[in-house]
Amino acid sequence: MVKNGKGGFYYGLEILPENWYNFVPDLPEPIPGPINPTESNAVGAMEKIRPKALQEMEQSREKWLTIPKDVFAKYQLIGRPTPLMRARELEDYFGITARIYFKREDFLPTGSFKLNTSIPQAYFAWKEGFQGVVSETGAGQWGISLCFAAQLYGLKSKVFMARVSYRQKPYRRTLINLYGGEVLPSPSEYTGAGRKMLQERPDHPGSIGSGISEAIETAINNPEYAYVSGSNLVHVLIHQTVIGMETRRQLEQIGEFPDYLVACVGGGSNLGGFMLPFLPEVKAGRVKLLAAESTAAPRLTKGEFKYDQSDPFGYTPLTKSYTLGKDYVPPATHAGGLRQHNGSPAVGVVRHAGLLDARAYSQDEVFEVGVLFSRLYGTVPAPETCHALRAVIDLVKEVEKVRKNAVICACFSGHGLLDLSGYEDVYLKCFKEGIY
Numbered sequence: 001m002v003k004n005g006k007g008g009f010y011y012g013l014e015i016l017p018e019n020w021y022n023f024v025p026d027l028p029e030p031i032p033g034p035i036n037p038t039e040s041n042a043v044g045a046m047e048k049i050r051p052k053a054l055q056e057m058e059q060s061r062e063k064w065l066t067i068p069k070d071v072f073a074k075y076q077l078i079g080r081p082t083p084l085m086r087a088r089e090l091e092d093y094f095g096i097t098a099r100i101y102f103k104r105e106d107f108l109p110t111g112s113f114k115l116n117t118s119i120p121q122a123y124f125a126w127k128e129g130f131q132g133v134v135s136e137t138g139a140g141q142w143g144i145s146l147c148f149a150a151q152l153y154g155l156k157s158k159v160f161m162a163r164v165s166y167r168q169k170p171y172r173r174t175l176i177n178l179y180g181g182e183v184l185p186s187p188s189e190y191t192g193a194g195r196k197m198l199q200e201r202p203d204h205p206g207s208i209g210s211g212i213s214e215a216i217e218t219a220i221n222n223p224e225y226a227y228v229s230g231s232n233l234v235h236v237l238i239h240q241t242v243i244g245m246e247t248r249r250q251l252e253q254i255g256e257f258p259d260y261l262v263a264c265v266g267g268g269s270n271l272g273g274f275m276l277p278f279l280p281e282v283k284a285g286r287v288k289l290l291a292a293e294s295t296a297a298p299r300l301t302k303g304e305f306k307y308d309q310s311d312p313f314g315y316t317p318l319t320k321s322y323t324l325g326k327d328y329v330p331p332a333t334h335a336g337g338l339r340q341h342n343g344s345p346a347v348g349v350v351r352h353a354g355l356l357d358a359r360a361y362s363q364d365e366v367f368e369v370g371v372l373f374s375r376l377y378g379t380v381p382a383p384e385t386c387h388a389l390r391a392v393i394d395l396v397k398e399v400e401k402v403r404k405n406a407v408i409c410a411c412f413s414g415h416g417l418l419d420l421s422g423y424e425d426v427y428l429k430c431f432k433e434g435i436y
């Protein structure tokens with residue numbers, strides 16, 4: 001095996017973990033517990049509508065949680081482990097000595113890392129006797145992954161997709177239907193919460209938050225449906241730790257250790273799953289962390305660390321995270337996966353403890369690197385992923401000024417083949433303005 005020097009893909013041997021890593025006992029500060037809202041629209045609803053196993057995982061203090069055999073087999077079915085890639089051409093393009101690695105979650109069949117959690121969530125819902133799952137989705141990646149996983153277990157599926165993405169990304173809807181799921185634009189006319197939002201603002205673009213309100217209401221009224229979440233929560237991040245654990249082992253096998261880890265951040269699940277398995281070294285100051293968010297929802301750079309709800313209608317418990325306020329409606333952008341007013345409490349704790357740096361990028365800044373990456377490698381990155389790429393490029397240029405041979409590793413969260421309308425809009429605009 002060629003050490004360090006090789007470009008291209010590296011899969012690694014025997015690296016698919018048999019346990020998820022529960023990072024909670026290793027966090028620098030405890031996660032402030034959730035508070036039930038006093039005037040909630042649904043006090044205590046969550047306990048009934050979310051599978052018990054997931055609620056238990058949310059509270060668990062066991063460091064290693066066994067991946068059920070069936071879920072492990074399905075991780076193999078979808079192609080885990082995903083490859084780690086050394087981006088030599090990108091290094092050469094910028095003429096740097098740093099080594100850049102990407103963990104390629106876009107290799108999964110639905111095009112993003114979301115399957116790592118949709119499969120175990122569908123599995124536990126099925127095991128507990130639910131007949132269907134209902135959830136929200138931003139740009140649709142979570143929706144696709146959930147509906148695919150649901151039908152693996154013979155479950156029905158229903159997703160509320162942010163209205164702006166519903167319009168922008170019709171093929172994501174096609175995929176949801178192809179996997180046997182049902183997709184509704186949020187806000188919709190089908191729920192009380194949706195009707196109220198539309199009444200207040202008929203042109204409401206929707207967001208992950210609006211979808212949450214509608215999905216929870218649906219689960220409350222249809223008890224055969226489990227309500228599940230695609231991000232934010234501890235159990236979701238725990239499922240996603242397969243990303244970071246594989247990365248760690250793949251880097252170890254080629255004799256590397258990262259100096260910097262970079263990921264884009266929406267609810268925080270790819271970032272958490274990718275970075276938190278390195279927590280002991282992060283606390284020891286051996287690894288630095290950088291989050292890339294969207295200027296459309298700049299909660300880590302501009303938000304406050306405080307208790308807030310995840311949905312505007314007020315169904316969800318109050319959790320402490322970086323938030324822009326539950327009534328903040330992010331402007332319409334193509335990076336639907338990052339359009340959320342708040343985020344993961346676990347990621348919030350890491351940021352609050354001073355262990356996570358963050359930068360916000362605008363749509364034009366990120367699509368520019370999406371085009372560069374596409375031309376170098378053929379792979380079109382998802383708009384969300386472009387945020388991480390942008391941060392890698394900025395970071396690498398800065399680091400190069402102070403030290404040589406740094407190792408920078410980023411999570412490549414998904415591909416953008418169903419985001420081409422975004423590329424078309426932004427790319428064509430930039431092209432006219434002479435940026436390319």
Ligand SMILES: *Cc1c(COP(=O)(O)O)cnc(C)c1O
Nearest residue numbers: 141266267268269270337384414
């Ligand atoms: C969902 C998604 C994100 C953002 O979600 P997180 O929970 O913050 O990780 C980023 N990239 C892609 C491709 C996604 O599908």
